[in-house]
Amino acid sequence: MQYTFVTLVENKPGVLNRVASLFRRRNFNIESLAVGRTENPDISRMTIVVECADDWEAHKIEANLYKLVNVIDVQDVTRQPAVFRDLALIKVKAGPEQRAEVNSLAQIFRARIVDVAADSVIVEVTGTEEKIEGMIELLRPIGILEMVRTGQIAMTRGAYEGTRRAPGANGNGWHGDEENALAEY
């Protein structure tokens, strides 16, 4: 099944490469990876969707991410109350006759037509993976010329946090309540 990890990393050159290289090296399959800035300019946030056999493999991924010095926090938000979003731009083969059909589909999915050309339109759709997959299925018979997706991003609702499965990693499982929990330098 697909697992979604929210990972906070230091905003430094090469960190994305370290993460990508780790997944290749440890034989984990990335389904999608979205990275961007956060409210803190020193920290970037990655949403990584990975195909995992089970929670044991999810633990393995989490613990390995912590081996990277630049990784600050890893949460598995797969089964948490969270908002999941993906954005797709889909260029559909649509002359004047098909435009109305595409337009009505877009309305149903609360998508937008963001560009109209002589024989094609670009549809912008935002939502969960399932919703976007659903829209793609309906547009396919009309004719998809090009498509791009951002990959999934995720945020837990309210005060919920994701699961942390690697106790001991980067101070994980301590929350500062035990004296000398971490090695001093």
Place this chain on the structure above:
Amino acid sequence: MKLSGAEILWECLVREGVEVVFGYPGGANMPIYDAMLNYPVHHVLVRHEQGAAHMADGYARASGKVGVAMATSGPGATNLVTGIATAMMDSSPVVFITGQVAAHLIGGDAFQETDVTGITLPITKHNYLITRADEIAKVVREAFYIARSGRPGPVLIDICKNAQIEKTEFVYPEEVRLPGYKPPLRAPKADLEKAVRLIEKAKRPVILLGHGAIISGAEEVIQHFAIKTHTPVAMTLLGLGAFPASHPLSLGMMGMHGEAHCNLAIQNADLLLAFGMRFDDRVTGTLKTYAPHAKKIHVEIDPSEVHKNVRVDVPLVGDLKTIVSDLIPMVDEYEHDEWLQQIAEWKSEGDARSIMSWPDDGKLYVAHLIHDLWEATEGGAIVTTDVGQHQMWAAQYYFLEKPKRWITSGGAGAMGFGLPSAIGAWFARKNEEIWTVVGDGGFQMTAAELTTAVQEGANIKVAIMNNNFLGMVRQWQEFFFEKRYSAVNMLNPDFIKLAEAHRVPARRVTRPEEVKESIAWARQIQGPALLEFMVEQEDAVYPMVPAGASLHEMLRRPVRQAK
């Protein structure tokens, strides 16, 4: 005061307590080598950068401090790669400093430009590319901290030539700030209590000691714990020395070439206490049948090692010495006489098969030679090895009472490790006797470092076990490929003449009665000396767990009767 980047580098190295670096100069690190002349750090000029990497590794393992190796860009840096991977696999703290072309040339395929941080990304604990002089102090401070703390490992710093030359204000950072790097120390009390409940119930417990026991400096607390809980102790290849071989609770080495009674104990155990080891395939055999009756407690500082190969019942993530110290007052005294009696029976079965009880047939056997060396040095030498049959025999027959006397390439299994790691170890402990046991194959991979030993006056002894074969591969071909010998027969140089060309006194030993006297001869020489032992060509290391077999399914040495 303004200093050049190269000067800042040396200022920082001196502050980290670096006394010796192993390296090789070239175009892209010349400013570093120029600045070096003004600092109280001894530089060892190697003959190949792989030698520098293994020397720094050997130095680190013998001293417990961070080793430092240097190379120039491009081929200089790529020649370090085997040594970096070796340090990574064996958790050895080494800082590698490579020169890089000037920052404005990067990406342009400049002369001797190689993407060294890219190449070493998967084989370093962390690495850095420095393009400006003002980054150097912070990075060097971080690099040493990362290399030696938590689970130690190699850190590489690639410094662009312009950053070595530029002048900037030198500010030594007061502290290291790494938000993503906080090595754990203690395990939570609730988890310790879970472990104690398993220990209380155990009837057939075994402690498995790995390299972590030595890195953490946990030998004494582990001995205390083992005695208090009356638990026998098995060791991995890199854990040898963490528990005295002569102790009644010692089971010796586990795994592919481990003691038979040790492997049988693990397979029949009802509790494994894995202390600073990582359940490598060479110690578990097939995981399907590994220790099937045992609950498992895993004390480990690297969270990614927990549940990696073997799923455990109680993981305790943190520093081994701290966690075992926390456990000791929580456990009662137990006795496991029945269990130890069972193990003793297995052991006596094994003794009957031991090569040590073979009659003298006029041939040299490596196991006997290692035993002779152990006797001559009273078990007190620092022994480094190369990789292969001789390594396993040395592990089996050089009985270690103390840690940090056994330096070998375990995880990586890098041939060519023996000689340079011995030279590195000598720089850490010049007053101790140092032997490197090597095969004829591996020795030739880094034999050029003999001259480095001579140039430095390194008082090391080389014992070549020459069977004119790549012995371990030959053994596998004998056992698993119907004795179809493929590319294992070696035409060797005359090692005595080779040694003499390097100005190293050397002797060839062909008969058992010459062994003791030759070892004594080598020992009284100040400086490097070499012994070549012409050993039985087709001897095999026993016991052996074939790759992919269960740990208790060992090939055993055929019993040989006195004639």
